[in-house]
Amino acid sequence: MQIFKVGGAVRDRLLGRPVSDIDWLVVGATVEQMLELGYRPVGDDFPVFLHPQTGEEYALARTERKSGQGYGGFTFHASPEVSIEEDLIRRDLTINAMAEDAQGQLFDPYGGQRDLAARLLRHVSPAFAEDPLRVLRVARFAARYAPLGFSVAAETLALMRQLSESGELQALTAERSWKEISRALLEPRPDVFIQVLRDCGALASLLPEVDALFGVPQTATHHPEIDTGVHLLMVLQQCALHDQPLTVRWACLLHDLGKGTTLACEWPRHIAHEVRGLKLIRAVNARCKAPKDCQELALLVGEYHTHGHRALELKASTLFELLQRFDVYRRPQRFEEFLQACEMDARGRLGFEQRDYPQAAYLQAAMQAARAVAVQPLLEQGLTGAALGEALNRARLQALTQFRQSQRQAQANATH
Incomplete structure (x- = not known):
């Protein structure tokens, strides 16, 4: 019986990053042996145990075989005969397929260290293409490690494209998709997550309303970056730079969906895109099963972000209606998040990144006047x-x- 540290704990130690969670792998043991040693079983699909003292998870080495569609369509086989190499080959990326024993010896049968040095996110084996969730996971890792210079290997991107075209992404449950999307939006480069999904065709499958923004022009005076999709990526960059919460990042992702429905003959203007976007925001909220606070803020930002930008011009009656709509008397925090989203939208434009946004202070003061x-x-x-x-x-x-x-x-x- 041998016990290894595996996956992210090994990867992040080699990258010099802080290690929070440790995954443990047990090779050469039976379920009975684990129970005799006092480990508590928790796994339904395959044997996972909690350590009797630390409570950390220990999984028996296993192999897996594709047996159905989607993330859950796998049959697992755990036994004492499964080797460390056999367990590691079923993992998604080479940088996640390394192990370390109790003496600190590194097991790296698939070139994880090499790809860490090359700053590449590369799949371990062709079996990568059997699990559609890996498309989202790789895009999320790209968003996390982009500041370190990581990119997705060309051959891995090709497999991700193959998965996107296969229709397998439709088999993902909303819960699994939301878990990956929400985590990715909170990474240092959420814009990279969206860009990688777009590069492999997954964005058109998972979030077609967002994908439709790319290639749609805006007025150069207000948007020197022109392309609505590029603007969206810039807004997400600002969200990360200013450490915005998930609610704000989700609202920023969806705030301009109405522009994707503007007729080409009306470009680059997008009259009433705020109202046109509401139906699309509701559809995305429902499909992704976003939490209620994310759903509510996304709809409010979608409808009123241009009010935020024009705050200094608003009549007193319009200010009053805006504050009423946000219920600032009971939920001032939601209005604060709205203002943050508006500021990220304003800064997410070419040449406007450092520009002040006095509208936020003005509307905060208006809220205080009404609440007083x-x-x-x-x-x-x-x-x-x-x-x-x-x-x-x-x-x-x-x-x-x-x-x-x-x-x-x-x-x-x-x-x-």
Whole structure:
């Protein structure tokens, strides 16, 4: 019986990166032996055990064979006869197919170290093409390691393209896809994730609404980068640079979907793309089974991001309606995330990356002015129910009118 560290723990140690989770592999043991040693079984499909002291996962060496469609379409075989080499060959990438024994000796039968040095994400064997989830995983690794200079090997990209064209991606469950997509969006280069999916044809299969943005032109005055898809990639880069949460990154991914439906004869203008995009955002939200907070923010950003950009021009009544729509009195954090998404959208343009975004501070101040309206004086007037609500709304609108006037006066004073 031998115990090895495998996968990411070995890879990240060799890259000099912090190691958080350790995967352990047990070669030459039976289920009975593991139970006798006090390990607790947890695996349904194949034998995985929890260490009696540390609680870490230990898996028996196994082989796998394709037996159906999709991520779950595999038959596993675990036995004491399965060697370390046989277990490692079923893994996705060479850099994830290395092992280390208790003495620190490295087992690297498939050239993982070589590909680490070459900064290549390369598949271990042709069996890579049997698992559609690996398309998303490789794109996610590309997003994680792009800052270190990693790219996907040409032959691996070809296999990913083959998987995309086979229709196997449609067999992925929404839960598995969302897990990979959400993790990838939080990597240092989420734009690389989208680009790699596009390069292998998977974006058109998984997120056709996003894929449709590429090649669609915008007005050069506002978007010097022209291409809507390129703009999207730049917005995602800004999200990572400014360490935005998943809700904001998801909203930014979907904020311009309506532009993909603009008729070519109307290019480069995209009138009412905000409203046209809502149906598409709902479709993507539902298909990916995104969490509720991600779904809500994506729809609000899609509909109102141009309001954010035009904040300084908005009438008091429009400001009031915007704040009401976001329910800033009970959910101010959601409005803050909206402002962050708007700022990422504004910065995700060629030459605008370092530009200030005063609209965010302006709208934050407007929110504070509306939230500062006290309800107690209205209650003391004996107002209740609908009458109280109407009076409160009038008071908030009045506060926003005064806020807007004071802001315009301050601006006028500053220019003289």
